[in-house]
Amino acid sequence: MATHTHTNRLIHETSPYLLQHAHNPVDWFAWGEEALAKARAEDKPIFLSIGYSACHWCHVMEHESFEDPETAALMNELFVNIKVDREERPDLDAIYMDAVQAMTGQGGWPMSVWLTPQGEPFHGGTYYPKEPRYGMPGFQQVLRAVDDAYRTQRERVVGQAQRLTSMLNRTSSLTAAGGGEIGSDTLLEAIQQMRQYFDDEDGGFGTQPKFPQPMTLDFALSQYKRTGDLDALYMVELTLEKMAKGGIYDQLGGGFHRYSVDGYWLVPHFEKMLYDNAQLLRTYLHAWQVTQRPLYRRVVDETIDYVLREMASPEGGFYSTQDADSEGHEGKFFVWTPAEIEALLDAHTAAIFESYYGVSERGNFEGKNILSIVRTPENIAERFRISVGEVEQALASARSRLFQARELRVKPGRDEKVLTEWNGLMIHALAECGVVLGRSDALQAAAKAADFVLGQMSQADGRLLRSYKDGRARLNAYLEDYAALARGLLALYEATFDLRWLGEATRLAQIMFAQFHDAQNGGFFQTGVDHEALVARRKDVVDNAIPSGNSLAAEVLLMLAVFLDKDNYRREAGRIVLMLKDAMGSQPTGFGRMLGVLNAYLAPSQEVAIAGDPADIGTQALLAVVRSRYLPYTVLALKSPGEESMLPLLQGRTLVDGRPAAYVCENYSCRLPVTTPEELGRLLDAGART
Numbered sequence: 001m002a003t004h005t006h007t008n009r010l011i012h013e014t015s016p017y018l019l020q021h022a023h024n025p026v027d028w029f030a031w032g033e034e035a036l037a038k039a040r041a042e043d044k045p046i047f048l049s050i051g052y053s054a055c056h057w058c059h060v061m062e063h064e065s066f067e068d069p070e071t072a073a074l075m076n077e078l079f080v081n082i083k084v085d086r087e088e089r090p091d092l093d094a095i096y097m098d099a100v101q102a103m104t105g106q107g108g109w110p111m112s113v114w115l116t117p118q119g120e121p122f123h124g125g126t127y128y129p130k131e132p133r134y135g136m137p138g139f140q141q142v143l144r145a146v147d148d149a150y151r152t153q154r155e156r157v158v159g160q161a162q163r164l165t166s167m168l169n170r171t172s173s174l175t176a177a178g179g180g181e182i183g184s185d186t187l188l189e190a191i192q193q194m195r196q197y198f199d200d201e202d203g204g205f206g207t208q209p210k211f212p213q214p215m216t217l218d219f220a221l222s223q224y225k226r227t228g229d230l231d232a233l234y235m236v237e238l239t240l241e242k243m244a245k246g247g248i249y250d251q252l253g254g255g256f257h258r259y260s261v262d263g264y265w266l267v268p269h270f271e272k273m274l275y276d277n278a279q280l281l282r283t284y285l286h287a288w289q290v291t292q293r294p295l296y297r298r299v300v301d302e303t304i305d306y307v308l309r310e311m312a313s314p315e316g317g318f319y320s321t322q323d324a325d326s327e328g329h330e331g332k333f334f335v336w337t338p339a340e341i342e343a344l345l346d347a348h349t350a351a352i353f354e355s356y357y358g359v360s361e362r363g364n365f366e367g368k369n370i371l372s373i374v375r376t377p378e379n380i381a382e383r384f385r386i387s388v389g390e391v392e393q394a395l396a397s398a399r400s401r402l403f404q405a406r407e408l409r410v411k412p413g414r415d416e417k418v419l420t421e422w423n424g425l426m427i428h429a430l431a432e433c434g435v436v437l438g439r440s441d442a443l444q445a446a447a448k449a450a451d452f453v454l455g456q457m458s459q460a461d462g463r464l465l466r467s468y469k470d471g472r473a474r475l476n477a478y479l480e481d482y483a484a485l486a487r488g489l490l491a492l493y494e495a496t497f498d499l500r501w502l503g504e505a506t507r508l509a510q511i512m513f514a515q516f517h518d519a520q521n522g523g524f525f526q527t528g529v530d531h532e533a534l535v536a537r538r539k540d541v542v543d544n545a546i547p548s549g550n551s552l553a554a555e556v557l558l559m560l561a562v563f564l565d566k567d568n569y570r571r572e573a574g575r576i577v578l579m580l581k582d583a584m585g586s587q588p589t590g591f592g593r594m595l596g597v598l599n600a601y602l603a604p605s606q607e608v609a610i611a612g613d614p615a616d617i618g619t620q621a622l623l624a625v626v627r628s629r630y631l632p633y634t635v636l637a638l639k640s641p642g643e644e645s646m647l648p649l650l651q652g653r654t655l656v657d658g659r660p661a662a663y664v665c666e667n668y669s670c671r672l673p674v675t676t677p678e679e680l681g682r683l684l685d686a687g688a689r690t
Helices: 016-020 033-042 056-066 069-078 090-104 139-152 154-168 185-197 214-227 230-245 274-291 294-311 338-344 347-356 377-384 388-406 420-437 440-456 479-496 499-516 549-564 567-586 592-602 617-627 677-686
Strands: 046-051 080-085 111-115 121-125 465-469 472-476 606-611 634-639 661-666
Touching (some): 016 080, 033 046, 033 080, 046 056, 056 069, 069 139, 139 154, 185 214, 214 592, 230 294, 338 347, 338 388, 377 388, 420 465, 420 479, 440 499, 479 634, 499 549, 606 617, 617 634, 617 661, 661 677
Antiparallel strands (some): 111 121, 465 472, 606 661
């Protein structure tokens, strides 16, 4: 068969995922009025396919069906075909994923949904094989059956679509009705539920596949901080240690893969996502602040190195993901054979390395080896009759040799679009980790990314855009874009005390109210008031792989309430928490970030105001005391001598006897100022538990 190059409308998009499909024989449209109008005019149902560039089965379905001329001809004849990148359009992804889950009891990507010309879903699933197998019908059979039902049973199809659509609108009317108390019983119930799902052997929650769940772990850590619950700390520590030693963590290059296909963190799904690494950076940092374990600090340092090396664009924004595959094989970039290792290291070092990282001839993944730590340096020292120091030295030099060799391999593909929300999460992580660990490179990267998003991904009226690629920023930003970026900017303010960041965060919060707020029921919609009308206007409330827009918004409002002394912001955060309190207690792993917000809402707010020149060694010593501690409910502000500050928190804060001073307040009642690190440490530790 003669091949001919075919391009469709996706050639004009910027999303790498959509561009991958621009040469399919399917007559793809991007989501938009052109496609919807065509469906209405021709009275054809819409086939909507949603995926993302790091998704393995998305590529399989494309190769089997969307690149197949016969299948494509059938699709073009029967349907108006629309392709969506879920990372660019989380609003469409969320609505139609709810629909697929309601219809089939499960969801995932690639997502395949058939809609009426009005956009209402009536049939759906995920991956369909080209030929019938795995007990699934072949894709062409499905296409014909859906077309037949639409033509011959129109009333039933439309009725089902309408019923489903009214169900999809449930979250939009979520309300904090019935008042109700916000108390710590919800937190206790959540911790008890987590214990039931906790894997005492390998850490983490549930069986396989196992996800890192940084938000759930962060909540457990904040619960330990508030109540001293050692069990909560144990769940965090076991999980973080097992992950750091497993194959889910890249032992040579730093950074975490998406999830583990087994229950013990060995074999990952090899893609790396910006949002996972942003959240895990903070969880490991917090665990280090609490325990001072060197392992946690090493993971933070190596993961920062990974992000700055692989995920930072020259312009300042952070890229989205790296694929699981390279050269067409999953994990190929990351795995090793003993022969490859022995070619790079002397025999003695190779033996130490293979023993420590569990490398064998048999392998642990398709005949090759994923590196994971299976022994302690002490075991190895005993076995090879050398000192622990010599073991550490041998391993470090071996890692560096192998890393350099690995850099010459074909790297996994990278999705180089820049998303505002994901950048907000990474700005937060790098600002916090950078300032706590004294890593100016991380702090500078956070500020550069913030400048990039505010400069290149904003519209003339100051509203944000969602996605940037190849010099073009596009698509309206969603609630989660505003909230994640605002939270990142607050972290930058606390790291640098540059009031510009606080001002920008305040401005974004104001837009959040104007565009997304549900004044009647509380909380925020995912899409703005002037967003295109979709079949549902939902509220994003579940903390899945990424915190929900409402969790982030509530967190930002609680902080701004303290910085700006705005009680209405605190009340609005309380309404959001109340709206979800029953769900949070019973399903904690779906509300990790929101549980942290509830913890912060209940804990006495602690404000630390420091008066002093930031360059003064005395000021630095006071700041170091605050930053070395895990203080999840503390906001930090600084006023230089002679500076007039707008912040209520800093009114009347002055040096004491010419020395930098720290003012510690709880719920707006302040202690006497202190001028030594020791006194400040005592005050902070006394206020830690309630």
